[in-house]
Amino acid sequence: MRPAEALAPPAAPPGGRRPGDGAAPTHARKPSLDRLKAKMQALNCYVSHALDDGNPPPARVANAELTKSGPASPRGVQKEAAARKAYTRTPAPPRASPAPKGINLVPQGNLACLGVRSNSDPPEAEGHGWHEVSPTRFPVRGASYLADHKKLPSASAVFEAVSVDTFGSSAIEEDFAVRPGTSAYELLAHRADTELLILNIQLPGPPNLTLLHVFQRVKPAAGTVAPGAPRDAEAAHRLWDAFREASPDFRSHRLKILANPIGAPLAIRTAVPNRPAILGTRVPLRWHRRERSLEIVLDVAFSAVAAPAWRLMRSATTKIVLDLALIIEGTTEDQLPEQVLACMQWHKPDFSSPAQCPPIVSPRGGADGARPKSAPNRRPS
Structure with a gap:
């Protein structure tokens, strides 16, 4: 037997327990529970952003990666929290209220x-x-x-x-x-x-x-x-x-x-x-x-x-x-x-x-005073 093989621990038997182990490990079912929690978090994130513009937020991508990679680690949880904090949901544009009938905005003149x-x-x-x-x-x-x-x-x-x-x-x-x-x-x-x-x-x-x-x-x-x-x-x-x-x-x-x-x-x-x-x-x-x-x-x-x-x-x-x-x-x-x-x-x-000056599109009328007797394009200095 080689020295390296002598120092290696004995291989686990087909049942999953090595010789000398007292009881079965307590974390045998933890990976599946963590995956389930990660899936629930991803589902909640999806529902909360269902009305977004269709682009998946960083938090949702992080949840998907956690679901594929297995149990959630402290580093993964920190990444997810940072992604959620960095994501800002774009608010919907305000709906313009119709103006009252017969009333429009006041027109502005060309002098400010x-x-x-x-x-x-x-x-x-x-x-x-x-x-x-x-x-x-x-x-x-x-x-x-x-x-x-x-x-x-x-x-x-x-x-x-x-x-x-x-x-x-x-x-x-x-x-x-x-x-x-x-x-x-x-x-x-x-x-x-x-x-x-x-x-x-x-x-x-x-x-x-x-x-x-x-x-x-x-x-x-x-x-x-x-x-x-x-x-x-x-x-x-x-x-x-x-x-x-x-x-x-x-x-x-x-x-x-x-x-x-x-x-x-x-x-x-x-x-x-x-x-x-x-x-x-x-x-x-x-x-x-x-x-x-x-x-x-x-x-x-x-x-x-x-x-x-x-x-x-x-x-x-x-x-x-x-x-x-x-x-x-x-x-x-x-x-x-x-x-x-x-x-x-x-x-x-x-x-x-x-x-x-805007042109005249309707005939003049309604003047209460007479216009001066001079050509319109000749004005006194």
Whole structure:
């Protein structure tokens, strides 16, 4: 007998027990139990990920490998735990809720909206576009103005700012409520409960520049102010309804504009004083009244006051921060206190690349004021 064979343990007999063994080993059936546990774990993992995208997660692959390889070892359990922790289930995409019937998203103009500007925010912020502002920035006639001539901050605004568009053209552009491709047209087409106030400022070029401000008021179901509204709101909405139905001459002599340059060079702050002015006495106005909209056209080119101010501002618009508000003048006790009709803020706007003005696809009409007697492509300098 060789020395190596003498040192080797005796071979196990056919029954599985070596000579000298006392009892049968206690782990004889453990491999099958571990396989069963591994199969159950794999089944549970499969059920928990049955709604996945079809790719087996790492934990499921680890369970399959454990099932093939036999009993679970501490290292295999650690691998499975690490695989489960690393696997992140992709959540299902959120289901989009349908929009209410007749209401679409508010269209955006091509001049960027920079958000809501607080009364305490400094004007040195970055960005080129326009801001929504609180009407409390603007002083208006109080309820006792006829007796004490005191002005107070406006409580609220009748209309809210929606969008601002800038268009370049060689002609006078107006009546945008019937022009597809503009935010005013889209709002009127998709919302039956909306009334619009459109401020159209025509600036001389070349090219001629159109600043189109769109403000909206959501009309109550009954066509009046909601019950329980403050007296200020009742007076302001009642005055607006009368203003809308009045003659163009009445509107031109009752609409006030308040332009406050809070950030601009000294020459511009001097040329644009911070006090309200009757708009029709400074700039020629034209009006386009439709069923649910009123457009005000300010033709700066034909104004002896506004045209020089625009020539001064034109090369420095990206340095100007200007608060702008429209107010209907209240002259009797039942028309007070006044309330801001609409307001917004120009914040360093960039007018160097205006969009092309949408074409007219329907005949003009509904104008309450005569257009100036001049060729559309010739504007005073």
